Amino acid sequence: MEYPLIYDDQLIIGVKSDDGYSLKYESNDDVKLNLEIFNQKKTIVIDSSNSGTGRLKRDIYNPILKVLLEKYNVQHDYHYTESADSISQIARNLPSGNLLVLIISGDTSVNEFLNSLSGEGGELTIVNIPFGTGNSLALSLEDNELTAIAKLFTSTPVHEFNLYDISLPPNCWELKQSARVKQMPTSYKFIVVFSWGFHASLVADSDTPELRKFGLERFKMAAMKNLQSPHQYPGSTFIDKEEYGGPYNYWLITPSRKFEPTFEISPDGSIFDDSLFLISFGVSVDTMSVMQQVYDKGNHIKNPDVIYNKVQNQEIILKFENLPSDVRRFCIDGLIIEVPPSGEIKLKSTGNTINNWNIFIM
Incomplete structure (x- = not known):
């Protein structure tokens, strides 16, 4: 891969190859x-x-x-x-x-x-x-x-960098390869995804030294493992008192359009808009079929069995009770946490300010 980086008295080009990265220089008089x-x-x-x-x-x-x-x-x-x-x-x-x-x-x-x-x-x-x-x-x-x-x-x-607040129940833990590392605060921010169910499980199961060396392919490998032993994720989602009930197979909240170059999870998403999208489906829906639709330019949003809901200026509440230990993992931008058996989680857009800092992105 080659990409022009700087135009000055020389055109400077970044080069990516199997041996790593390098620069090459060519003459250029057009742009400063x-x-x-x-x-x-x-x-x-x-x-x-x-x-x-x-x-x-x-x-x-x-x-x-x-x-x-x-x-x-x-x-x-x-x-x-x-x-x-x-x-x-x-x-x-x-x-x-x-x-x-x-x-x-x-x-x-x-x-x-x-x-x-x-x-x-x-x-x-x-x-x-x-x-x-x-x-x-x-x-x-x-x-x-x-x-x-x-x-x-x-x-x-430069754009304002939209952040999203997660209100967590007490006694949530950060996990590293299934082991508890440290207790989570009850208020935390996310930027691209908060998920439960199939998505959170495959992210968690792919985070091992053996699988990380495979790069992006590790997610597919972990997904195949999860498809062999599907779980039910019982809970209910409320948006302005409207309920989207479980049990779920797939459940996530995101402002983003893509999680991979061809994995178009939310075709209407944009990090320059502070809206969030709820994407979920139940246990009776074939997971692989929906995932194929996601890879097919986001066609899952046309599937009547898939909930695809744009959330603007509204609080999202997820409630759950008596969860067994194997369905208590959530994903926050790749970070895996474990929640207690019962509780509720609240999510909302909070602008671009965190701890006295105004955050922007280029």
Whole structure:
């Protein structure tokens, strides 16, 4: 893959191959680059080392991003994550002010960063250089890792970054490979998906060292495992007192259009709109048939057995009671949590502000 990154006295092209990333240069006299955003903001780079399949032959900072930033004298702080809580520590210790944060990561790392923000706050613009597996956020922005970098050197507009609040019951736990890691707060934000049922189960089951090395294919492998032993997810969803009852097979809330390049879960979705979409179906519906429709340009929304509901300025409430242990896993932007047997979860749009920070995205 080749993509033009910068137009100056030279045309600089980013190249992706089996051996990694590189730059090549060609003469060009037509278009000048724009460095205005770097003059206005302090630049910080966060390189999430474990996103996707890791960094073997996938280092984009040293061969491309660092070279370009240094070429144009852009001073920046670089953070390479060394541990599971590195991103949270970076977010908690950000200086206040007007910041440009380049996150080389997938959706989960962006979520973790936002939920860990603290301090005096300010204005924060995020550029997500997608290095995860699903990369729904980047798909919503129509970016790959090279086009995301190219935006930095053009006059790309900046948008408010819509965030969505989840009110969780007490005693929810973050899970890592089925083990409880830490207790979740009762208020948490998500950016691309909150799910239960089949979707949450396949994300959870795919998060093993054995499967992560397969990249995007790991989701399909975990999905086949879940299809062999389907579960029922009993609960009821309320939107302005209108009930969408279970038991469910598939249940999720998202503002996003795609979870994979060809997996069009919500054809009307847009992260530039603060609307959410409820997509669900019951246990009597054939899961594989609906998934094939999702891959077929989102044709599942025409299926009468599938609930596809746009939610604007309304609170979504999910209630559940006496859940067995094997159906208590939920997915928040790739993060897996375990809920208690009974409780309720509330979701709503909360704008682009979190912990004294106004959040924007390029």
